[in-house]
Amino acid sequence: MLNRQALENYTFAGTKFTIPAGTKLAIPVYGIQTDPDIYPEPEKFDPERFEEDAVAARHPMSFLAFGDGPRNCVGTRFAHYQSKIGLATILGNYKVDVCEKTTIPFEIDKGVPFLTIKRGVHLKISKA
Numbered sequence: 001m002l003n004r005q006a007l008e009n010y011t012f013a014g015t016k017f018t019i020p021a022g023t024k025l026a027i028p029v030y031g032i033q034t035d036p037d038i039y040p041e042p043e044k045f046d047p048e049r050f051e052e053d054a055v056a057a058r059h060p061m062s063f064l065a066f067g068d069g070p071r072n073c074v075g076t077r078f079a080h081y082q083s084k085i086g087l088a089t090i091l092g093n094y095k096v097d098v099c100e101k102t103t104i105p106f107e108i109d110k111g112v113p114f115l116t117i118k119r120g121v122h123l124k125i126s127k128a
């Protein structure tokens with residue numbers, strides 16, 4: 001969820017729907033990023049969704065994992081590098097498997113304010 005406050009009245013193009021200045025807004029990132037009209041089969045691992053032409057074909061606010069605008073995440077590039085280096089190190093040196101404790105499909109924990117998977121993510125990692 002991203003929180004914002006409207007600085008001025010905003011009317012959505014082609015509608016009579018206006019957000020008055022001063023309104024506090026909660027932007028439902030999880031809802032947007034799992035909307036099947038935007039991302040068909042949203043739970044499916046499909047890296048091709050993030051190819052340049054696929055990204056260009058979507059509304060620019062369809063992916064908000066790092067927020068957007070002047071107060072977006074200052075750590076975006078660092079987080080991307082760190083995740084890529086971490087994944088490359090693990091996948092290049094270890095074999096990653098599911099195990100008896102892995103929950104498939106995963107379940108979102110609705111009892112906490114942050115996006116969390118119930119019972120965590122358990123994988124079996126062995127030396128390749």
Ligand code: HEM
Pocket residue numbers: 002003064065066067068069070071072073074075076078079
């Ligand atoms: C996968 C990792 C990360 C994710 C998904 C993430 C996500 C986010 C999101 C959604 C916001 C709110 C943006 C908005 O309201 O538009 C944010 C803000 C912020 N993030 Fe991250 N972040 C990550 C890693 C990091 C790292 C590594 C750092 C620092 C090294 C960092 C520093 C910050 C700071 C300082 C803000 C507040 C920016 C402001 O209010 O101006 N984040 N992050």
